[in-house]
Amino acid sequence: MREKRPSKASHALQFNVAQLLKDSSGARRVYNIDTELPPLDEKLTVVAPFHGQVQFIRVGAGLLVTGNLETSVELECTRCLSVFRTRAHFEIEEEFHPTLDVVTGTRLPQKPDQDTATLIDEHHILDLAEVIRQDLLLSLPSSPTCRPDCHGLCPHCGQNLNEGSCSCEEEIVDPRWAALKENVMRET
Numbered sequence: 001m002r003e004k005r006p007s008k009a010s011h012a013l014q015f016n017v018a019q020l021l022k023d024s025s026g027a028r029r030v031y032n033i034d035t036e037l038p039p040l041d042e043k044l045t046v047v048a049p050f051h052g053q054v055q056f057i058r059v060g061a062g063l064l065v066t067g068n069l070e071t072s073v074e075l076e077c078t079r080c081l082s083v084f085r086t087r088a089h090f091e092i093e094e095e096f097h098p099t100l101d102v103v104t105g106t107r108l109p110q111k112p113d114q115d116t117a118t119l120i121d122e123h124h125i126l127d128l129a130e131v132i133r134q135d136l137l138l139s140l141p142s143s144p145t146c147r148p149d150c151h152g153l154c155p156h157c158g159q160n161l162n163e164g165s166c167s168c169e170e171e172i173v174d175p176r177w178a179a180l181k182e183n184v185m186r187e188t
């Protein structure tokens with residue numbers, strides 16, 4: 001008999017932590033991450049595998065997960081509306097709690113405000129995907145620009161001013177200069 005393949009829902013950021021939950025406080029595991037993930041968020045396009053390292057530490061009520069990860073994402077420039085790629089670096093630090101007691105199999109009481117993203121499921125699977133999605137989104141700039149000196153779009157004709165100037169530029173004069181010009185004309 002061939003071994004059953006993992007279901008499509010599973011991915012490289014799901015870890016079976018049954019053994020670690022049985023270990024004593026302070027026990028740790030370190031995992032290198034180098035993986036593609038299924039789409040995390042409809043508003044975000046991830047264009048590179050996730051790289052980095054995560055560490056699981058057995059603490060009082062569960063597992064403390066810390067790590068540093070990086071990937072590349074596509075963002076839309078808020079000035080010129082072009083889509084560009086950028087590296088994203090982010091940290092994770094979350095405490096995960098088991099659903100079941102790993103020794104007795106009994107269901108453990110959960111706090112009413114327990115975030116389901118940090119629950120270890122009844123098969124002792126710890127899934128980092130949701131935490132990574134949240135921390136990645138938080139790490140991104142709220143007003144991304146394709147480059148620091150992006151010239152944006154002409155507010156009059158919509159021309160992308162990074163690609164060239166438009167003919168509006170000569171006609172639109174700063175109102176202060178316009179006033180000055182008028183005075184000069186009156187004096188002469």
Ligand SMILES: [Zn+2]
Pocket residue numbers: 077078079080081082145146147150151152
């Ligand atoms: Zn731009």
Ligand SMILES: [Zn+2]
Pocket residue numbers: 154155156157158159166167168169
């Ligand atoms: Zn223009």
